[in-house]
Amino acid sequence: MKKLLLFFILITSFGLQAQNPELVLKKDHKIDSTKIIIPDEFYKREEQVIVQLLNFYHYKKQPLSDSLSSVVFDEYLKALDFNKSYFLKSDIEKFEPFRNKFDDFIKEGNLEIPFSIFNLFKKRVNERIEYIKASLKNEFDFTTNETYKPDREKEDWAKDENELNEIWRLRLKNEALQIILTGKDFQKAASDLVKRYQNFHKVILQYEAEDVFSIYINSFLQTIDPHTDYFSPVNSDNFNIAMKLSLEGIGAQLRQEGDYTVVASIVPGGPAAKSNLLHEEDKIIGVAQGEDGEMVDVIGWRLDDTIQLIRGKKGTIVRLQILKKEEGDNAIPREIKLVRDQIKLDEQAAKSEIINFDHEGKNFKLGVIKLPSFYTDFEGQRLNKPDYRSTTRDVKNLISKLKEEKIDGLLIDLRGNGGGSLQEAIQLTGLFIKEGPVVQVRNAQNIIEVDRDPDPTIFYEGPLGVITDRFSASASEIFSAAIQDYGRGIIIGEKTYGKGTVQNLYDLSMMIRNNERKAGQLKLTQAKFYRINGSSTQRKGVFPDVIFPSQYDEDEFGESSRPSALPWDQINTTQFSKYLDLNKVIPILQKKHEDRTKNDIEYQLIVDEINENKQARKQKEFSLNLETRKKQKEEAEAKKKKRDEEKAKLLGIKIEEKKEVENPNQNNSKTDYQLKESGRIIADFIIAKVG
Structure with a gap:
């Protein structure tokens, strides 16, 4: 990379x-060329x-x-x-x-x-x-x-x-x-x-x-x-501070790639996530303070220097000039505004909603649980606090409330979920199966450990769907793979990232005794994850049962795009019993999805945008004629404006000049097409099961 x-x-x-x-x-640094x-x-x-x-x-x-x-x-x-x-x-x-x-x-x-x-x-x-x-x-x-x-x-x-x-x-x-x-x-x-x-x-x-x-x-x-x-010691210190203190800032993880500062991931519940304006793989090329501060060009800056400009007190404004990943090498710089804030655990926690809709002459009520990460309060767990927070505990409480509403089915939304606690992925799976293995882990000594559902009961038995995208990784892949292998639910969306490896952190100072100098830390890959069917999630990820078009191809984003990524392989399957054989119903769901979206204007607008962005990223040579580039820019902006207006009209959203009353790209049950279509797919699943 x-x-x-x-x-x-x-x-x-x-x-x-x-x-x-x-x-x-x-x-006190003196520059000497x-x-x-x-x-x-x-x-x-x-x-x-x-x-x-x-x-x-x-x-x-x-x-x-x-x-x-x-x-x-x-x-x-x-x-x-x-x-x-x-x-x-x-x-x-x-x-x-x-x-x-x-x-x-x-x-x-x-x-x-x-x-x-x-x-x-x-x-x-x-x-x-x-x-x-x-x-x-x-x-x-x-x-x-x-x-x-x-x-x-x-x-x-x-x-x-x-x-x-x-x-x-x-x-x-x-x-x-x-x-x-x-x-x-x-x-x-x-x-x-x-x-x-x-x-x-x-x-x-x-x-x-x-x-x-x-x-x-x-x-x-x-x-x-x-x-x-x-x-390095400086970066180790920053990392440790970030892990120990409450988060306050824009809520993003950054990395340096060549001359650019690139968004590595978005922290759930933070200003960047809430705004839906900054996404993974976007490049930050400028930073400004407040409403009218000068935009400082940060191309070529050290990562930690760029971070110093972005950091700031809660409630203050930072403006960023960014290049969108999906627009490729000829991306037009755009400015976004974020208000720095403290990122609370509550905002990163699982949340639920109910969506009601008519489908094939029937009314459906589906529960949706958005899960940004697999989290747990390790300290509270260690101290045996009765009310410590965890993914599984929170989701269990949310499902209990959704059951009271008599939902017809449940969707677990793992889009953008980059992983987290392995134990939580195992326990969450246990809410939907009675017993059995969830994941296999093989270490460097070729020893295989099978992690099993610790709870011999099943908490939710109803129709289940899991929504994934290219940013669903690690623990998300363990959960969705187990649900798929058991035939417990339908996986819907995009192919996942494909990270099937486990890392540990080593403090080099423990091995290098030096009272005057501090050594750095080494993050080291020590094991691989495997599905209960024996297949690794490494590189291949989890392939959905019903697939949606993706903004990124495998060679552009995901583990398989990394040249040194460990290979995919497989080990022996474990003993487990399927809940349903979905091989017959999945082709029916896929066909209904394709027939439904074939003439769906909103869907076609999304596909057009994805295809345009992919085409833009394939362009490797650019005109240096000002009039030509102006014309290209105007055409691109006109296409985007027309598409946004058509989408807003379909959704009943009012767009004012230079200001969106409601962002047509902001994910909610009204504007989130993938969520709406996932609901229809689960409705098809319910009908197929009943039929």
Whole structure:
């Protein structure tokens, strides 16, 4: 994956104020563009301990070899210069003789060559900044018919400085054009771009040995599997604080990918989740404070510096400039406004509603339980508090109330649920089955443990549906897979993420005794999940019984899109008894769904939008002619406006100029098409069972 830093952090305040909209420099840090960064013995020892932990505990016993060394070499170059925009071909050729020696370097704790590569990268950044400042002094000719390809991953390295200058001329012309399309003139665009790259330059100049070690060691770890990461001491501290204190901020987890800050996940119950304006894989390119604060360009910034701008007190406003993932490389920057808030457990907890509708001449009343995560109050459980909160307890209470309303069926909504407590996934499954296995876990020693429903009773026996999407992962997949394997309910929606691995965190300070320095932490993959039928959820995820169109294909988003993801495999099935054989009814439900949606205008609008976004993401070359790009922008905006108006008319929603009274994309029982159609599918299921 294209990452400069691999740490995921919750956007929380911890009592800190939002920083001034200037680059946050380390305290007493003096910038020296010629400073050579050299590793010391501490990092050598830390690297060796990491290798020892991998050898002992990692699920995948990956031997260090020349073939792995070659992959590490390429990953490290990607981590520094993922788009081949700084190094020259001669630079790569200089280090090519070491391609098959990185396995030896890792064993020995030898960091000389990796640090030499970074120091050369730093030099090349210095040179690029000078070119950028000189190039932006004169306005580009936006009347020519040149084109630009932003993705250079499969291109060769520039053979000399002249070729690299031409690559950058087109890049800067494209970036200036993107800014101009937001309503600014060239002078302002040039000023913004110079500031952007000067900020990036300052970031690189601030790097210390710990930062370089972090980039390098994570490049190695990502070749083992995508969920094994090294957290530097600073990032470890931030992570621990985020886990211990109440959440206060926008409610998002971020990661760094190349020059961009990318949304890794949305925290249930937070401002981002409630707004429905910020989603997974969106890029944050600017941050502003309050209603009218200056928008600060954060492309190229360090992740922790961007976080400093986003953090702030509850009740304060932060404005973000974002690029939507679904719109691809030519996404039009858009501004959103969020009010920072404290994220309470109650807001992350399961919630229920009842939807009433007529279907095939009958009235149906369905209960819906939205489950954002699999949570539990570990501390309350440990202290045996009688009223401690947990997913299973909350869902059980909600079902009791829904039973009193005499619901005809139940939908469990797992869309966007990235997982959580394994134990809660097992216990929740137990509410819908009488007894039996729920999941199998195989560790690095090839020992298989079968986790079973601890409760010998069944709490809800009625018709059941589970809604999933591409962001349903881990514990969500365990629950939905068990429901599917038992034939206990219908899985509806999109194919799930496919994360079937288990991680543990190791504090390296426990193994490296040093009173003066603190070591980092290692998150390490130690086991894999398997369904009760023996199939792993890894890579493949859970395939719905009735499938909805997805915004993302497997090669774009999900575990299968990660090159180093552990493979899918299977083990022996466990002994379990199915509740229903749904093989005959599922084709009927799928056919009814297809017949119903064939002429459904709302459904077709959704499909059109998905197809347009997919097509936009496939586009890899863009015009640098201003009039052409203006026309493309106007056409895209006109299509979106027309689609929103048609959708609003269908739903009876009023849209005012530049302000939506009710967002037609906001999920609720009235506007949420997937929820409405899932209800109709369960109604078909009830009719089929009765018939």
